Amino acid sequence: MSNFDDKLAQHISGLDKEKQPERDLWRGIELGIASQQSVSAEEQESSSKVTPRQWMAIAASVCLVTVLWLSAPLAFKPDESRSDSYALIDAMSTQQKQQVNSLLASYESTPALTQDWQEQLKELDDAADVIKAALKDDPDNSALIKMLHHVYQQQIALIERVHAPKWQQI
CATH class of the missing domain: 1.20.5 (Single alpha-helices involved in coiled-coils or other helix-helix interfaces)
Structure with a gap:
């Protein structure tokens, strides 16, 4: 032990073991209870x-x-809110189809680098259809909406990679 620890231990041992109150506390306790x-x-x-x-x-x-x-x-009409929520999903699907069609039209003269890209696009389209079917039952499910958005992004990325890969753009 260090010198400080020794002095601290001596000082602690020199203190009184019991501390006595300076005045009688029972009177205050009795008045408080009453x-x-x-x-x-x-x-x-x-x-x-x-x-x-x-x-x-x-x-x-x-x-x-x-x-x-x-x-x-x-104030609460569940049928209308469901149709409104699914209307947004329909609008998203329509926008995606337009974007895919315009991309395909712009790359019409560019040869594709692989032959099976249309099969992959069809698989992604089938996945989108399954997600949309699930969204008909639960149109406010944010996880399903994110999945659908991700599938749509994959479709666009597939078309761009097949027709205009990054290594050709340099």
């Missing part, structure tokens, strides 16, 4: 009485819940 018991008795008496202000708050809460309950069927 006042707490009187406050809790007053709270029990006042809690059993409902004030007019509390009645107003209860009535307002009941009215609010009733209005929300009755207006909820008007």
